[in-house]
Amino acid sequence: MTQLLQQTITGALTGSVYAVVGLGLVVIAQATEIINFGQAAMGTFVTFIAWSLLLRLPYPAGFLLGTIVAFVVGALVERLVIRMVPEKERTGLNPLIVTLGLLFVFYGLTVGIYGGQPHPFPQPFAGPPIDLHGVHIGRASLYLFGVSLALVLALYLLFRHTRLGLVLRATAANRTAAELAGVPTDRMMMLAWGLGIACAGVAGMLLAQLLSLTPNMMDVVLVFAFAAAVVGGLDSMVGTLVGGVLLGVLQSLTGVYLGNVVRWLHLPFNIAQPQQYRDLIALVVIVVLLIVRPQGLFGRKRVVKL
Amino acid sequence: MSEKAGGEAGTSVCSRGEDRATASADGAHPMLRVRDLWVSYGKLRVLHGVNLEVKRHGVVALLGANGAGKSTLLRAISGLARPDAGSIEFEDESIVGQRPSSLVHRGLVHVPERRPLFADLTVEENLMVGAYSTRGRSAIATALERAFEYFPILKERSRQRAATLSGGEQQMLVIARALMASPRLLLLDEPSLGLAPLVVRDIYRIITRINREQGVAVLMAEPNVGIALSIADLGYVIETGTVMSVGSAAELRGSEQVRRSYLGQGAAST
Ligand SMILES: Nc1ncnc2c1ncn2[C@@H]1O[C@H](COP(=O)(O)OP(=O)(O)OP(=O)(O)O)[C@@H](O)[C@H]1O
Numbered sequence: 001m002t003q004l005l006q007q008t009i010t011g012a013l014t015g016s017v018y019a020v021v022g023l024g025l026v027v028i029a030q031a032t033e034i035i036n037f038g039q040a041a042m043g044t045f046v047t048f049i050a051w052s053l054l055l056r057l058p059y060p061a062g063f064l065l066g067t068i069v070a071f072v073v074g075a076l077v078e079r080l081v082i083r084m085v086p087e088k089e090r091t092g093l094n095p096l097i098v099t100l101g102l103l104f105v106f107y108g109l110t111v112g113i114y115g116g117q118p119h120p121f122p123q124p125f126a127g128p129p130i131d132l133h134g135v136h137i138g139r140a141s142l143y144l145f146g147v148s149l150a151l152v153l154a155l156y157l158l159f160r161h162t163r164l165g166l167v168l169r170a171t172a173a174n175r176t177a178a179e180l181a182g183v184p185t186d187r188m189m190m191l192a193w194g195l196g197i198a199c200a201g202v203a204g205m206l207l208a209q210l211l212s213l214t215p216n217m218m219d220v221v222l223v224f225a226f227a228a229a230v231v232g233g234l235d236s237m238v239g240t241l242v243g244g245v246l247l248g249v250l251q252s253l254t255g256v257y258l259g260n261v262v263r264w265l266h267l268p269f270n271i272a273q274p275q276q277y278r279d280l281i282a283l284v285v286i287v288v289l290l291i292v293r294p295q296g297l298f299g300r301k302r303v304v305k306l
Numbered sequence: 307m308s309e310k311a312g313g314e315a316g317t318s319v320c321s322r323g324e325d326r327a328t329a330s331a332d333g334a335h336p337m338l339r340v341r342d343l344w345v346s347y348g349k350l351r352v353l354h355g356v357n358l359e360v361k362r363h364g365v366v367a368l369l370g371a372n373g374a375g376k377s378t379l380l381r382a383i384s385g386l387a388r389p390d391a392g393s394i395e396f397e398d399e400s401i402v403g404q405r406p407s408s409l410v411h412r413g414l415v416h417v418p419e420r421r422p423l424f425a426d427l428t429v430e431e432n433l434m435v436g437a438y439s440t441r442g443r444s445a446i447a448t449a450l451e452r453a454f455e456y457f458p459i460l461k462e463r464s465r466q467r468a469a470t471l472s473g474g475e476q477q478m479l480v481i482a483r484a485l486m487a488s489p490r491l492l493l494l495d496e497p498s499l500g501l502a503p504l505v506v507r508d509i510y511r512i513i514t515r516i517n518r519e520q521g522v523a524v525l526m527a528e529p530n531v532g533i534a535l536s537i538a539d540l541g542y543v544i545e546t547g548t549v550m551s552v553g554s555a556a557e558l559r560g561s562e563q564v565r566r567s568y569l570g571q572g573a574a575s576t
């Protein structure tokens with residue numbers, strides 16, 4: 001029982017970071033109708049930059065600067081790369097290929113500049129796990145959860161309660177109408193990409209202090225973030241948050257209990273090491289959801305556009 | 307050759323002749339001046355050298371059957387469509403190649419056909435998006451009040467999602483949203499489309515009031531000749547991408563050319 005609780009809580013905490021990356025995907029997908037497969041690679045690249053800054057700067061300054069760098073990288077990529085895709089091709093296969101290109105370019109940049117070896121990332125709240133009646137909660141996990149939640153809340157407030165957020169939503173809903181209403185929609189696209197990659201950068205810095213900093217650290221995260229976004233129908237912020245946490249829990253539980261479930265169902269095979277299957281659960285969720293409920297558990301009517 | 311493009315009086319209906327519409331013999335600077343405008347979609351040429359002028363505070367109607375190119379002309383003026391050739395001047399400055407949003411800041415606002423609104427936003431939120439180019443809380447509040455004054459029904463509906471409005475209310479909302487940007491020239495594309503005659507009359511009454519009270523010039527595409535000529539002081543008849551005739555409402559009403567433009571293309575009533 002304690003183990004179940006332990007796994008659930010650990011999973012939920014980690015899941016919050018999937019929600020952050022997922023929200024970044026949603027912000028970008030809403031504004032530009034593009035799924036950014038480069039999200040994780042870009043986030044990791046920015047985290048390496050933040051790491052090199054943190055060698056010289058105190059943590060809060062480095063973290064803040066890292067976030068700003070992420071924003072600028074996102075905005076520049078929109079301006080210099082995404083905008084070069086002809087407007088008519090924006091919804092087809094082309095942008096997908098372009099963002100796959102971003103994945104390889106940024107992965108290559110990371111490995112090229114910083115090398116492939118892992119680095120320890122500074123932890124603002126290092127220390128022994130907190131013990132709650134036998135359930136152990138790592139400080140790094142707790143910190144990750146707190147910052148993730150704060151970021152989700154900040155984005156929610158931005159989108160729901162500011163004029164800028166309103167204009168971003170209008171641009172996402174109907175770009176031509178927004179442009180005709182006087183909104184400089186090209187700048188809104190840059191802003192959306194900036195925000196989206198800022199999410200990825202923050203997530204990268206949070207993950208790096210939990211695990212350690214490697215060029216591949218966010219590969220699996222992207223899949224989970226995408227699954228979280230799909231749970232939200234690619235347009236719901238609340239849905240993405242819930243999706244992220246749910247997926248974190250599912251992932252954690254799969255890693256421990258998959259063997260038991262298989263035995264209990266009398267399936268004709270054995271799971272010796274459930275740990276190896278825990279990352280597959282996100283793909284299962286994506287496939288099942290896209291088939292059964294393409295608008296997501298929370299999405300209203302929009303269908304996932306790829 | 308001596309066409310007074312602004313003319314309330316003295317403008318004769320002319321058939322054929324692309325160059326007649328431009329010459330403004332009285333020398334008064336028009337607010338909008340379109341000269342020899344060519345526009346195409348891909349390989350399909352839609353406008354063939356259109357000339358047109360709108361005077362300050364004027365109301366000009368674009369008449370013509372479905373597919374004549376009225377919307378395309380408006381789209382080219384507002385920057386949505388890129389012309390192949392020709393010039394467009396707004397308040398004596400060339401505006402070809404400018405983004406629609408920056409033209410809104412300069413006072414040229416396009417209300418496109420089929421009334422695109424932000425369906426999931428509330429009525430008030432739709433209006434607030436329209437106020438993007440308006441700076442300052444009090445200026446925005448004033449603009450909102452003015453919009454509600456012209457369209458009181460929108461005030462009642464202000465917290466409702468735009469998608470839940472009736473067709474007439476949606477048309478009012480897109481016009482009100484344009485009004486939020488404090489335009490000096492409004493381009494209206496078929497505000498009457500699919501609406502009941504009474505609603506159409508209401509909307510055109512309000513458009514007339516906006517023109518008189520705010521001094522906003524209006525250029526509108528309206529295939530319904532009767533409605534258009536009832537409020538416009540000048541009409542341009544467009545047929546397959548060229549201006550076939552120009553004249554005052556009275557002149558066009560009796561014109562053989564207008565009758566042929568419509569009956570010939572079988573697009574008489576909407
Ligand atoms: N996006 C487009 N791509 C290709 N062709 C187009 C496009 N928009 C319009 N056309 C063509 O250009 C021509 C003029 O269209 P336009 O919409 O300007 O006419 P209109 O006078 O506004 O007609 P209506 O009264 O039906 O609104 C038509 O033949 C139309 O088929």
Ligand SMILES: [Mg+2]
Nearest residue numbers: 376377419527
């Ligand atoms: Mg039209």
